Amino acid sequence: MHDGVFFEDHGIPTATVIxxxxxxxxxxxxxxxxxxxxxxVVVAHPIQPLTREEVRALADKxxxxxxxxxxx
Amino acid sequence: xxxxxxxxxDSVAVPRKTAPRPASxxxxxxxxxxxxxxxxxxxxxxxxxxxxxxxxxxxxxxKKKPTFARPAPDALRAExxxxxxxxxxxxxx
Amino acid sequence: xxxxxxxxxxxRERVARAVEACGRAxxxxxxxVPPNFGRATVEKIxxxxxxxxxxxxxxxxxxxxxxxxxxxxxxxxGVSATTNSTAQLIVVNGPVREALEIxxxxxxxxxxxxxxxxxxxxxxxxxxNLGGAVPGVVSMSxxxxxxxxxxxxxxxEAQNPWESLAVEHGFAPTDSTVALLAADAPITVYDQxxxxxxxxxxxxxxxxxxxxxxxxxxxxxxxxxxxPAHAATIAGDGWSKxxxxxxxxxxxxxxxxxxxPGVNGGDGLPDHVLRKFADPAHDATLVPKFRAPExxxxxxxxxxxxxxxxxxxxxxxxxxxxxxxxxxx
Numbered sequence: 431m432h433d434g435v436f437f438e439d440h441g442i443p444t445a446t447v448i449x450x451x452x453x454x455x456x457x458x459x460x461x462x463x464x465x466x467x468x469x470x471v472v473v474a475h476p477i478q479p480l481t482r483e484e485v486r487a488l489a490d491k492x493x494x495x496x497x498x499x500x501x502x
Numbered sequence: 503x504x505x506x507x508x509x510x511x512d513s514v515a516v517p518r519k520t521a522p523r524p525a526s527x528x529x530x531x532x533x534x535x536x537x538x539x540x541x542x543x544x545x546x547x548x549x550x551x552x553x554x555x556x557x558x559x560x561x562x563x564x565k566k567k568p569t570f571a572r573p574a575p576d577a578l579r580a581e582x583x584x585x586x587x588x589x590x591x592x593x594x595x
Numbered sequence: 596x597x598x599x600x601x602x603x604x605x606x607r608e609r610v611a612r613a614v615e616a617c618g619r620a621x622x623x624x625x626x627x628v629p630p631n632f633g634r635a636t637v638e639k640i641x642x643x644x645x646x647x648x649x650x651x652x653x654x655x656x657x658x659x660x661x662x663x664x665x666x667x668x669x670x671x672x673g674v675s676a677t678t679n680s681t682a683q684l685i686v687v688n689g690p691v692r693e694a695l696e697i698x699x700x701x702x703x704x705x706x707x708x709x710x711x712x713x714x715x716x717x718x719x720x721x722x723x724n725l726g727g728a729v730p731g732v733v734s735m736s737x738x739x740x741x742x743x744x745x746x747x748x749x750x751x752e753a754q755n756p757w758e759s760l761a762v763e764h765g766f767a768p769t770d771s772t773v774a775l776l777a778a779d780a781p782i783t784v785y786d787q788x789x790x791x792x793x794x795x796x797x798x799x800x801x802x803x804x805x806x807x808x809x810x811x812x813x814x815x816x817x818x819x820x821x822x823p824a825h826a827a828t829i830a831g832d833g834w835s836k837x838x839x840x841x842x843x844x845x846x847x848x849x850x851x852x853x854x855x856p857g858v859n860g861g862d863g864l865p866d867h868v869l870r871k872f873a874d875p876a877h878d879a880t881l882v883p884k885f886r887a888p889e890x891x892x893x894x895x896x897x898x899x900x901x902x903x904x905x906x907x908x909x910x911x912x913x914x915x916x917x918x919x920x921x922x923x924x
Contacts, residue, residue: 432573432630432672433535433591438520440583447545447592451735455676456594458732462631464515473545477595479861482544485593489548496549497557500532500588502523508605510596510642510724512633540865569914571673 431459435468445499447492449475471495524587528558533586539570542593549590570594596724598716598744602646613641616651617658625658626665629672631727635661640717643724647717653695653710656773657717659921660685663775664718668917674777674910675728678735681910682742683718684778684818686894688761689771691923692749699749701898703820704742704781704905715745740780748896754823755895756830763836764920771923776818776892777916779908782806786825787902792832795825796839799904800846803891804884806908810854810863812882815890815911816918819843822897825904840888847884851875854882892918 434446448456448470460468473488480488524530532553534546546564553559565582567574574582582589603609614621614637621638628635637658644657664671664683674681687697698708706712722728730739752759752768761772784802789795799819807814819839821829829839855875856863864875864882872878885891890911897903910916 433537433567433579435518436573436579437583437589437591439518441521442583442586443521443523443588445588445590446594447590449593449595452594455733455735458729459630459727462515462727462733463518465518465520467520473593475595477539477541477593480541482541485541485544486548489545489552493549493552493556496590497527500523500590501526506607508607508610508638508642510605510639510646510720512635512639512725514631514633569673569912571677571912571915572670573672 431456431468432463435460435463435465438465438468443500445471445496447471447473447496449473449477451475469499471499526558527553527588529560530587531561531563531585532559533563533565533582533589535574535582535589535591536564536566537570537591537594538567539593539595545593546590597646598719600744603648605642605645609645610638610641613645613649613651613654614638617654626662628661628665628721628726630675630733631725633725633727635665635721635725639725640721643720644717647720648709648713649717650709653714653717655923656687656691656695656714659773659923660714660718660775661721663773663919663921664722666919669775669777669919670916671722671726674916675722675726675734677910678737679910680736680738680740680779681777681916682740682746683722684742684776684907685715685718685747686760686774686776686818687747687749687772688752688759688766688774689923690769691771697747697749699751699896701900703748703897711747712745715747719743719745742778742780746778750894751823751896754826754899756826757836757893760892760894761920766920766922773921773923775919776816776907777910778818779806779910781820781905781907784904784906786904790828792829792834792838793842795828796842797846799906800843802906803843804847806906808862810860812854812864812884813886814884814909815886815915816892816909817885817890817911818892818894818907818909820894820896820905820907822901822903823895823899824902826895836893839893840891843891844883844885844888848881851878851880851882
């Protein structure tokens with residue numbers, strides 16, 4: 431979250447992709463850093479046991495939201 | 503009495519704004535920042551393909567943090583800030 | 596704002612007494628505490644120390660511990676956010692250990708000593724209240740462990756046949772220091788019968804082999820707490836600390852083919868390491884458990900009645916946390 435908040439603060443639209451277990455942690459962290467409106471792109475947890483193809487499928491699912499997060 | 507208890511916490515939050523968004527990614531430089539957590543590269547590989555297929559991005563730059571366990575080093579942050587329009591970071595699980 | 600246990604109310608008067616005892620200005624900034632970067636001034640640390648139940652004269656130890664965990668090499672950011680179980684272990688060396696009656700003997704990791712109970716607790720409260728490591732919100736540890744209530748021990752220098760941990764790392768025996776390790780819970784190692792250094796170290800290796808995961812490699816700073824009896828057996832054979840480390844390091848390595856994911860467990864060498872080998876499933880190259888012998892840190896402490904040691908695994912992925920020292924002022 432520190433990176434995302436830093437880049438936004440420096441004028442760079444940022445999409446941070448996290449897994450669903452970390453939504454609360456990410457939002458608490460962003461709020462503590464003063465960027466409560468910072469929002470993440472969430473994919474299903476867990477990631478570590480997945481195959482390459484399964485992870486790529488997560489990207490397919492999240493792609494529209496990534497674009498939406500980067501543009502107006 | 504309670505007025506005399508001191509606060510063990512410290513709030514340091516300075517309100518920050520998020521960056522203004524472009525209308526589209528046409529002609530933009532996109533940086534994909536890998537946080538070095540296993541499998542994140544697979545996700546970003548696919549995001550890169552989709553960006554090329556479906557948007558008019560000018561350039562895609564791939565960067566990698568040394569470790570997911572810390573914020574990106576200052577030098578890497580500075581390098582990215584000077585050279586990109588937007589950024590995708592992942593994958594934190 | 597607490598660890599769930601009752602706290603001592605941090606009244607203005609109690610906090611002032613603690614600040615006064617350490618002889619530093621209340622508003623002196625000691626560190627910014629990751630991940631929220633709250634300002635740990637002497638007064639803010641004192642408030643948390645009072646809440647934890649510290650005596651005023653413990654404050655310099657707490658301040659040194661806060662300084663150490665906020666050192667970049669400790670990576671408190673990662674320690675406070677990880678899904679792993681780590682907690683901040685404080686190891687105290689030097690004259691202050693005796694002056695403040697910090698336990699280094701029987702019941703080493705257990706209750707019974709105010710200094711151990713409250714200094715470790717104060718550091719935990721600082722990490723939550725100034726660092727933001729709120730359990731279940733920012734701290735996403737799956738299990739954590741009881742050391743997150745308090746985790747503070749002394750080294751028993753008088754029972755140590757070698758140099759103390761602090762002296763080995765460049766401090767004088769007259770210096771009082773803290774060493775901070777991002778540490779998992781201690782694992783007891785039973786060995787009543789070994790009479791030689793080699794036999795005993797083989798036992799210790801057996802426990803070190805399985806920390807984190809039996810196929811984990813490239814591990815970093817980890818503490819081996821030798822009981823006085825075990826230390827005497829090893830030193831009695833003429834072994835130095837370096838000999839112990841070398842023996843353990845050499846014994847703790849396995850061929851690539853035994854570390855491949857899917858062989859004896861689904862986890863194993865990460866992809867970027869596997870890629871270095873043409874045919875990992877048949878490769879005999881040895882990969883060590885620890886990145887270097889120096890990562891095995893030796894301390895002598897604990898009761899004199901039993902022949903046990905304890906392994907305290909670090910949280911030390913390749914660019915993760917390291918053992919960090921601070922002199923107590």
